[in-house]
Amino acid sequence: MRKKILQAVTWTLTQFDTVDDVKLQMNGTPLEAMPVGGTPIGGELSRADGINIDNSDVVDITNTKAVTVYYIGGEEGAYYYVPVTKRVSNDVKDNITAIVNELVEGPAYASNLLSDFQSDVKLLDEPKFEDGKVTLNFNESIYGSFEEKMVSEHLLNSLVLSLTEQNGVESVALTVNGKADVLTETGEKLAEPVTRPEKVNIGSF
Incomplete structure (x- = not known):
């Protein structure tokens, strides 16, 4: 405590x-x-x-490094984002891919936290990083249960909060199957890379 x-x-x-x-x-x-x-x-x-450290899946902590990801806490109508520091293998050179994988894997069952990523979400290419912007190319599973080409607000927020914890990462752009015609949950086109909100868990993003 x-x-x-x-x-x-x-x-x-x-x-x-x-x-x-x-x-x-x-x-x-x-x-x-x-x-x-x-x-x-x-x-x-x-x-x-680190914060809210989760070592539950770690066998050899000496061969790991820390990454922090944001999962979803609360309940419908009152969700918020919770940073959790997890350990990933030192053999993983790319922290950005490691963070995406941890978001897809989801939080520990006993944590009572959630992830809006479906288990079959995958990166189709290595992340591109240039001038503070990370570009990620996902498969169509990033759309979740939406019939249209939409990504959920919670998925997008968790992704941006997690990745902008990395030094030098200022914004995140998404493509799906190499195409940038991705919509937000409200139907707006993700025309610009998404930046970290100034305030987390206060009002809307």
Whole structure:
């Protein structure tokens, strides 16, 4: 529980562009451990330390690296996005593909979180990254249950939030079978790459 407090404080403060890490003090003296329970702090805290850490599928943690993905929490009419830090193999060189795969795989069953990605969603090509923009080419399963060529709002938000946690990623563009005629859930064409919202879980994206 105390680790979650440290994670929450760190992620709340580092959402601002001018804050890279957090150092806790008490009465002007650096805190090396939490006052109650003695949970070690270890100096400066950053997003690299993770949040809501899920190691449930990891056998050898020493051969892994952390990626953070956003799953869906709450209930109908009151959904919100929850960052979860998962471990992926060091053999995976491409963090962007690893993040997409974790979104498709979904959260741990016991977490009570959801993913709007169907299990058969796949990238058809390696992600293209240029000038801060990631372009992803999916198969048609990205449309989910929609009859039209639409992607769900929650899928799009989870994808953009997750990928823009990566250094240098500022926006995400989607194609399906190489074509850019993708619509949002409201029927609007995704003519421009989608950027991260300034505020997460406040109002609509």
